[in-house]
Amino acid sequence: MVAQLLALRDRPVPRSAVAAGACVVALALVPGIVDTYQVQLLIYGLIAAIAALGFNLLLGYTGLLSFGHSAYFGIGAYTVAFIVEHLGPQSMEFYLLVGIPVMALTSALFGYICVRHTRIFFGILTLAISQVIYSLAMKLYWVTGGSDGLRVPRPSLLLGALSFSGPAGFQRFITSYYYYVLAVFIVCVLLMWVIVHSPFGKALQGIRDNEVRARFLGLPIARYRWIAFLASGMFTGLAGILWVPLNGLTTPDVLYWTFSGEIVFTALLGGFRNFTGPIVGGIVFTYLKSYAVATTEYWQLLLGVVLVALVLVLPTGIVGALSRLGQRLRHSTGPEGRAP
Amino acid sequence: MILLETKELRKQFGETKACDGLNFIVHQGEFLSLVGSNGAGKTTLVNLISAHLQPDSGQILFDGRDITGATVTERIKAGIARSFQIVSLFDALSVFDNIALSVFAREGKTANMARLADHDEDVRRETLEVLGQFGLAGKASVPAGGLAQGERKLLDVAVAYALRPRLLFLDEPTSGVSTHDKGQIMDTVSSVVRGGHVTAVVIEHDMDVVFRYSDRIVMMHEGAFLADGTPDEIRANQDVASILLGAPPAG
Numbered sequence: 092m093v094a095q096l097l098a099l100r101d102r103p104v105p106r107s108a109v110a111a112g113a114c115v116v117a118l119a120l121v122p123g124i125v126d127t128y129q130v131q132l133l134i135y136g137l138i139a140a141i142a143a144l145g146f147n148l149l150l151g152y153t154g155l156l157s158f159g160h161s162a163y164f165g166i167g168a169y170t171v172a173f174i175v176e177h178l179g180p181q182s183m184e185f186y187l188l189v190g191i192p193v194m195a196l197t198s199a200l201f202g203y204i205c206v207r208h209t210r211i212f213f214g215i216l217t218l219a220i221s222q223v224i225y226s227l228a229m230k231l232y233w234v235t236g237g238s239d240g241l242r243v244p245r246p247s248l249l250l251g252a253l254s255f256s257g258p259a260g261f262q263r264f265i266t267s268y269y270y271y272v273l274a275v276f277i278v279c280v281l282l283m284w285v286i287v288h289s290p291f292g293k294a295l296q297g298i299r300d301n302e303v304r305a306r307f308l309g310l311p312i313a314r315y316r317w318i319a320f321l322a323s324g325m326f327t328g329l330a331g332i333l334w335v336p337l338n339g340l341t342t343p344d345v346l347y348w349t350f351s352g353e354i355v356f357t358a359l360l361g362g363f364r365n366f367t368g369p370i371v372g373g374i375v376f377t378y379l380k381s382y383a384v385a386t387t388e389y390w391q392l393l394l395g396v397v398l399v400a401l402v403l404v405l406p407t408g409i410v411g412a413l414s415r416l417g418q419r420l421r422h423s424t425g426p427e428g429r430a431p
Numbered sequence: 432m433i434l435l436e437t438k439e440l441r442k443q444f445g446e447t448k449a450c451d452g453l454n455f456i457v458h459q460g461e462f463l464s465l466v467g468s469n470g471a472g473k474t475t476l477v478n479l480i481s482a483h484l485q486p487d488s489g490q491i492l493f494d495g496r497d498i499t500g501a502t503v504t505e506r507i508k509a510g511i512a513r514s515f516q517i518v519s520l521f522d523a524l525s526v527f528d529n530i531a532l533s534v535f536a537r538e539g540k541t542a543n544m545a546r547l548a549d550h551d552e553d554v555r556r557e558t559l560e561v562l563g564q565f566g567l568a569g570k571a572s573v574p575a576g577g578l579a580q581g582e583r584k585l586l587d588v589a590v591a592y593a594l595r596p597r598l599l600f601l602d603e604p605t606s607g608v609s610t611h612d613k614g615q616i617m618d619t620v621s622s623v624v625r626g627g628h629v630t631a632v633v634i635e636h637d638m639d640v641v642f643r644y645s646d647r648i649v650m651m652h653e654g655a656f657l658a659d660g661t662p663d664e665i666r667a668n669q670d671v672a673s674i675l676l677g678a679p680p681a682g
Contacts (some may be wrong), residue, residue, distance in 0.1 A: 289537040289545035290551070293524070297532050300521040307481070307519075308536040309507040315541075363525075388679065 093268070100399030111280075119274055122266050130269050132381055133336070133374070138274045138334045143357040144283050150355075151363040152287055153319045153380025154299030155209065158199075159217030160354045162224045163324040165346035166197050167331025169228065172241035172341050183271065183336065190332040191325065198324025199317075206316040209302075220250065220347060225346040240342030243335045269404045272333055279326060280370065287366060295319055353380075356398055362408025371410050432459040433495075433682050434598055434630050435480065435511075440489035442475055451654035452489070457598065457632055462625065464641040465634045467651035468485035468674065473634045474653070479543045481513045493598070512588070514572065514604060516634070518583045522576030524567030526567055526586060527624060529575050531558040533593035558593070565589040566622045579613035588620055592629070599624060601633045604641060617644050650674065663676060 122130050131201065142164055149155045170190045177182060178189075205216045226237045245264050247254040248271050255264035286292050296303045298312050322347075326353055337342045345349065353376070361372025379397065383390035407411045434650045435457040442450040457463055465473045473645065478484040480491055482503040491499045493509055501509070521529050527657045534554045535541045553555040562568045565585050570578060575586060588604055604620055605613040621644050624631045635641050641648055641662070648665045665671055 269676065285547060286544045288547050289544045289546075290532075290541045290546070290548045293528055293532050293548050294541040295526055296528075297521045300523050301519055304515070304519040304521065304590070306503055307483075307507070307513060308533055308590075309504040310536055310541060311504070318544075367568070 102176050115277060116176055116317060119270075122269055127262050127265050131265050132335055133136075133380075134265070134269050134272050134335070136374035136377035137272050138330045138373075139377050140370040141276055141279050141333070142327045142330035142354055143361070143369030144279060145323045145328075145330070146354050147285070147358050147363050147369040148283065148295075148319055148323040148326070148360055150369070151365075152292060152299060153295045153316060155203075155206070155316065155320075156214050156216040156355070157396065158348065158351050158355070159212045159219070159221030159413055160323075161348065161350035162201065162217075162221035163194060163198060163327040164223065164331035164334070164350065164354070165221075165228070165343075165362060166326035166336075166343070167194055168335040168341040168345055169235065169241070169331075169333055170194070170328075171335045172243050175243050176241060178344050181246045182251060183248050184250055186332055186336070188248065193324045194328030195321065198321045198328065202320030202324060204206055206313055212333070218351070221351055222348060223348060225348070227341055228343040228346050235343070239421075240341060242340050242342050244339070246336050268337060273325040275329070275333060279329070283326070284366065289375050290313070291318070294337075310314070356394070358408075359398070360408055361400060362411035362414075364407060365410040365414060368408050368410040375409065375415075433457070434493070436492045437476075437480070438490040438492070440479060440491065441487045441488055442472075442479055442484060443466075448472075448654040450479060453654075453656065455649070455656070457630060458647075459597075460628060460630055461646045462621065462644060463630075463632045464648045465646040465651065465658070466636070466638070466641055470653075471651040472654040473651050474602055475654075477513060477602055477632070477634065482504075482599060483512060483525045507594060507596075509598070512591040512594040512596035512598075513600035514602055515585045515680075516602040516606065518544045518580075520575040520583060520586060520590065523574060525572050526575055527562065527571040527580065529586060529590050530561050530593050534558055534561075537594045537608060561589055561593045561625070565592075565619055569636070578599060581608045581616060584608060584612075584616055585586045585619060588616075592627070593628075594625060597653045598627060598632070599630060603634050603636065605635065605637060613640060653670055667679070 117220045119134060142160070146157065147159050149157050167190055167346060170193045171186045171397055174189055175185055201220050204220070205213055208216060229237060242275055245255045245260070253267050255261070255267070286384070294305070294310050297308070298310060298315060302312060331345065357372040357376045360376050361370065362368030366385075368374040380390070380394065401408070407415065435442055435455070436453040437453055440450050440453040440455065441448070443574060453476060455476065466675070467473050475484065479486050482501065482594055486499065488498070490497060491542065493506070493511065496509070498506055513604065521532065524532065531554055532541070534557050535587060538554065540551070541553070559568065559571070565588070567582065567586060567589065570582060575583065578586060582610050584604055591599055591601075591674055605616050608616065612614070617640055633645070642665075645662055648658075648660065648662060649656060650665065650671050652674055658665055660668065
């Protein structure tokens, strides 16, 4: 990947890279402009974006709709909680060091089972597995804390260089953790960008579009779907690892199927046929849900109405709609078939 | 030199014998047309050779090697590629990416997820070359789903050709297009395939096209071979004429 980034030096900087750079600068300035609560919300938004980015590698790029991604998010969160309970170190780097391999193993195992099927059968399998994990979290209460869940205190960051005890600890934690999550988010976006624009990413899109033709190019379809599942689960699990120190508590709610539905909603909201769709969806959904919960006790009804409106009015999501608008505006500016 | 040979190849669907003990031979470098009415067994034969279907019995030899039990991937690696009767493309991918994916697959590079596809200069150069050969360079950035039918037919062939096969099966490359487009498609396909020294087997219904472009013509009827010869020999064959006119063969 480093070689790829170095190779970019010889090419003209595309407008999308300039826009991405501007977004990063804007995000970096946020803590100096808004209050702690808004910063905290934005951290949740960035984490939701990482989860949706992973989910969309399956939906948008491989054509597999998972109804069970809560399992990977929740296992990531519970892994951190178990580390706190049984291993002791309250270091974010330690959580990542242990959590990411756990997510890789879990996703590899569940993916191996699920990618043998496609369409509705794949969706039902992912849903069933996530519900099994949810049931285990509820029933094995002496391990998981049952419906009460497990507490996770604020960890230190950067190998103990930053710790957050004492007065104003929470505020300092939020500001520091924001930049920490932002850095991880940027790495995730770059990684996913390279994956989906790599030959492997093109192969996934080929499999999504036309499985028979992909087979007649000699592509190992089941293996590539499995690798995509593995990567997808790891991204979503990483989001769970980042989420639980911010939330301070993990409960079986994050393993329940409705949480999987929120991840699907997020991708639909932003637009699953665009790279940036899940990112925008993750951030917008976080604010939308927060606003809905604060506004009415019927917040689920409000979100449901938004979802119905979304499907009917903006089937390509926010980014898809903006992209089409941009294309219409640029329609007369260039010839149709330039070489890429 | 014989490139492909089938021995007593059989495939039956219920009571219908789609391939009834076929002994089919394709010689290296020839442009062979497989003709016959609908249901004659042409596509089934191609499906059996390309591993889209498994035969009930019989043997398939490619370059002297028995490939009867080989998988699709193994047959592609051996040098067999095909296009499809109903255009089969990656519709959301650009025309460029349709070809590039084929080149990446042939080069065994599709597992690479750490390098941007557009930065592979060798693949890019070869993809542009294939697009140029098939007259699709001007449509490189257009999604395949947005092409006209004639262009889609050409791209379908180009995707298979980009695998650099030794034997290329083209299943009705001109179906569903205008007479004018048929000529253009076949001129292009014939020129590229012959220029690349690729052996081609074309399933085709339009006999004008068949007579004009083929080195050899094999006619099928009800799962068996009815005639095999040069265009002139086939023109003179009364059984073929009867079938083409809708009457049963003589004898």
